[in-house]
Amino acid sequence: MLLVDVERECRVNPMGSGYFGTMSRSASGESCLMWADMGSTYGPQMPEVNIKDSRNYCRNILGLSAWSQPSCLVATTVASSATEIRLAQCDIVYCGQ
Numbered sequence: 001m002l003l004v005d006v007e008r009e010c011r012v013n014p015m016g017s018g019y020f021g022t023m024s025r026s027a028s029g030e031s032c033l034m035w036a037d038m039g040s041t042y043g044p045q046m047p048e049v050n051i052k053d054s055r056n057y058c059r060n061i062l063g064l065s066a067w068s069q070p071s072c073l074v075a076t077t078v079a080s081s082a083t084e085i086r087l088a089q090c091d092i093v094y095c096g097q
Contacts (some may be wrong), residue, residue: 009097016060016070019092023058026088032056032072038085039052058090 001027024032044067058070067087074088 011070011092014069014097015067016058016092019058019060019070021057021092023070023090023092024056025090026058026072026074027091028088030074030076030088032058032088032090033075033085035059035073038073058092 010015011019026032034056042043056072058072060067060070068089070092071087072090073085076084076086079082
């Protein structure tokens, strides 16, 4: 069985580098933004194929050396009309739990 098949809606390692599920909320409950819409923010770091297929799902897009766990981009209002885009961790369960 391929790692991708095993880790569809759960993760087998802390980084979740093979997670390809459909979680689209951060651990704090915020809705994730579309990765493709954030090209100017994080685009230069991400392979195009990963952005296109990831929609607004939690991912560790850069793989093994990137983020500490699957994450997504969220928008936070920081002033009366200013919005900050930031990376937020997602709470993805471990496989077998």
